[in-house]
Amino acid sequence: xxxxxxxxxxxGDHLIYKDFRxxxxxxxxxxxxxxxxxxxxxxxxxxxxxxxxxxxxxxxGGLYWVATTTADSSPFTVIEFLNRLAALVKDYCGSLCExxxxxxxxxxxxxxxxxxxxxxxxxxxxxxxxxFIQTEAVCSKPFSLFDLSNVGLFGxxxxxxxxAPSSAATRPVQSSxxxxxxxxxFVDVIERMxxxxxxxxxxxxxxVEGEIRVKCFMPSCSEMRIGLNEEFSIGKSQLRGYxxxxxxxxxxxxQAVRLDxxxxxxxxxxxxxxxxxTVMQYQLSDELPSAPPFRLYPTIQRDSxxxxxxxxxxxxxxxxxxxxxNVCVSVPVPRGSASVSQELSSPDQSAELKLQxxxxxxxxxxxxxxxxxxxxxxxxxxxxxxxxxxEVGQVVLAFELPHLTVTGLQIRFLRLSPVQPGPSQRWIRxxxxxxxxxxxx
Numbered sequence: 376x377x378x379x380x381x382x383x384x385x386x387g388d389h390l391i392y393k394d395f396r397x398x399x400x401x402x403x404x405x406x407x408x409x410x411x412x413x414x415x416x417x418x419x420x421x422x423x424x425x426x427x428x429x430x431x432x433x434x435x436g437g438l439y440w441v442a443t444t445t446a447d448s449s450p451f452t453v454i455e456f457l458n459r460l461a462a463l464v465k466d467y468c469g470s471l472c473e474x475x476x477x478x479x480x481x482x483x484x485x486x487x488x489x490x491x492x493x494x495x496x497x498x499x500x501x502x503x504x505x506x507f508i509q510t511e512a513v514c515s516k517p518f519s520l521f522d523l524s525n526v527g528l529f530g531x532x533x534x535x536x537x538x539a540p541s542s543a544a545t546r547p548v549q550s551s552x553x554x555x556x557x558x559x560x561f562v563d564v565i566e567r568m569x570x571x572x573x574x575x576x577x578x579x580x581x582x583v584e585g586e587i588r589v590k591c592f593m594p595s596c597s598e599m600r601i602g603l604n605e606e607f608s609i610g611k612s613q614l615r616g617y618x619x620x621x622x623x624x625x626x627x628x629x630q631a632v633r634l635d636x637x638x639x640x641x642x643x644x645x646x647x648x649x650x651x652x653t654v655m656q657y658q659l660s661d662e663l664p665s666a667p668p669f670r671l672y673p674t675i676q677r678d679s680x681x682x683x684x685x686x687x688x689x690x691x692x693x694x695x696x697x698x699x700x701n702v703c704v705s706v707p708v709p710r711g712s713a714s715v716s717q718e719l720s721s722p723d724q725s726a727e728l729k730l731q732x733x734x735x736x737x738x739x740x741x742x743x744x745x746x747x748x749x750x751x752x753x754x755x756x757x758x759x760x761x762x763x764x765x766e767v768g769q770v771v772l773a774f775e776l777p778h779l780t781v782t783g784l785q786i787r788f789l790r791l792s793p794v795q796p797g798p799s800q801r802w803i804r805x806x807x808x809x810x811x812x813x814x815x816x
Contacts, residue, residue, distance in 0.1 A: 376446045376494040377453065378428075380460070383408060383439040384473045390438070391480060393487045395494045398445050407432070407441055422450045435461040436471025436732040437528060442677030460490065466501055466650035468512050468634055469547045482510040501650040512547035515788060520560040535598075558799040561590045562601065562645070562789055567810040570667055581693040583594050584660040584810070585623075585782050591647040593791075593799065601654070602787035603641040609657075621783035622664070623657040641787075659782055659794045666692045668699065669772055671814045681755040683709065687737070687769075699774045705732075707768035717749040726750065742774075770814045777809035 378398045382391040387408040407430050423430045431453040432441040440457045468479045530600050536770045564584035571581050606620040636642040674686040715728045726737045786803045
C-alpha cells in the first residue's frame with residue numbers, strides 16, 4: 376500500500392507530488408532530499424526510514440522516483456512499481472527528463488489517478504491505460520539544420536534517410552494523430568560488457584549482459600515474429616550447427632513471449648503492446664567470442680626534470696568497417712599532480728586533468744577499427760613518491776559500439792501479422808555499451 380508518490384529533479388525541485396491517503400504531510404519531500412544528499416557515495420540506499428515512514432526510490436532519467444509507505448509493504452513490489460511507472464511515463468511522454476516531466480505534468484497526474492487508487496496499485500499496462508488516458512503529450516523538438524541533411528534534391532529520399540536516428544523512438548505512444556498515422560516498430564539489441572584486463576594483457580574477467588527491447592507505435596498488431604540466429608545456443612551443451620555460433624549462458628523471456636518455435640527455429644512470437652517492453656534478456660560470463668575491443672600499451676617513467684612521463688598507445692581491435700564512438704579513457708594520476716602537458720596523435724582528440732577525481736580524461740569522438748592512437752602526458756607534481764607507477768592505478772574506458780553486438784546475436788527477420796494495411800516501418804538497431812572496462816597498468 377502506497378501513501379505518496381513524488382518525482383524530484385537532481386537538484387531537489389518538486390516536479391510531481393501525489394498524496395493518496397493523507398497519512399503524511401508534504402514536508403516529507405524535503406525530508407527525503409535532505410536524507411539523500413546527506414549520504415556519502417554515488418548510490419544511496421534504495422529504502423530509507425524516517426520514523427514510521429519508509430521511503431523507497433529509484434533513479435531514472437536523472438530524476439528521483441519516490442514512493443512512501445507506512446505499512447509493512449514489500450519493498451520489492453514498490454521498486455517494481457516505480458520502475459514500471461517510469462516506463463509508463465517514458466511511453467506516454469516520449470522521453471524521461473526533467474523538461475519532459477514539467478511539460479507533461481497534467482498527463483502524469485492522469486496516469487497516477489488511473490494506476491493507483493487510494494494507495495492500491497491497479498494496473499501498469501499500456502494496453503489497458505490507453506482506453507482511459509485522454510491527455511495528449513506535449514513534445515518539444517527544436518529546429519536543427521542537421522535534419523535537412525536527410526533531404527535530397529527536390530525533396531528526394533537519400534540513403535541517410537533510410538537509417539533511423541537514435542532519437543527516432545523517443546516519442547509518445549499516443550502521437551499517431553500528430554504523426555499522421557505513421558506506424559513504426561523498433562527492435563533494439565542492447566549489450567553491456569564488463570571486462571578486466573591484467574597488466575600482462577590477459578583477460579581476467581569478461582561478462583556480457585544483453586537484452587532485446589521492442590518499442591511499438593502500431594495501433595493494431597496481432598502477432599510479431601522475431602527470428603534470431605539459427606546457430607544461437609544457450610549453454611555449452613546446446614551448440615548448434617557448424618557455422619559461427621552466437622552463444623549465451625542463460626536467457627530470460629517476457630511472460631508474453633511464446634516459445635513454441637524457439638527450440639527448433641529460434642523464433643520468438645509475441646503480441647506487442649504499444650510502448651516499450653523487454654522481450655528477452657541474456658547473459659554470457661567468463662569469456663568473449665572475440666578479442667576485447669581495446670588494448671592499452673602504457674609506458675610510465677620519470678624524465679630528467681623530475682616530471683612523470685606517461686606514453687599511452689591504445690589499439691582498437693574491432694573489424695575495419697566498425698568503429699567505436701564517444702571513447703573516454705580515464706587515467707589515474709599520483710597525488711599532488713598540479714598540471715599536465717599533452718601531445719595527442721590527432722586534432723579531434725582532447726584531454727583534461729580532473730583534480731577532483733585525480734585522473735586524466737582522454738576523449739576520442741570516433742575510433743576506427745584496426746587502428747591505434749597514442750598520447751603523451753607530462754605531469755607536474757609537487758612531490759612524487761618513490762614509486763609513482765604504483766599510484767597510477769588502473770585505466771577505465773567508457774565507449775559505445777554502434778551496429779555491433781559482442782555475442783554475435785543478430786535478428787534474421789522481423790515479421791508482423793496480419794500485414795499492416797497502411798505504410799509501416801520496421802527498424803532493427805544494435806549497440807554495445809561499456810558497463811565496466813578496466814585495464815590494469
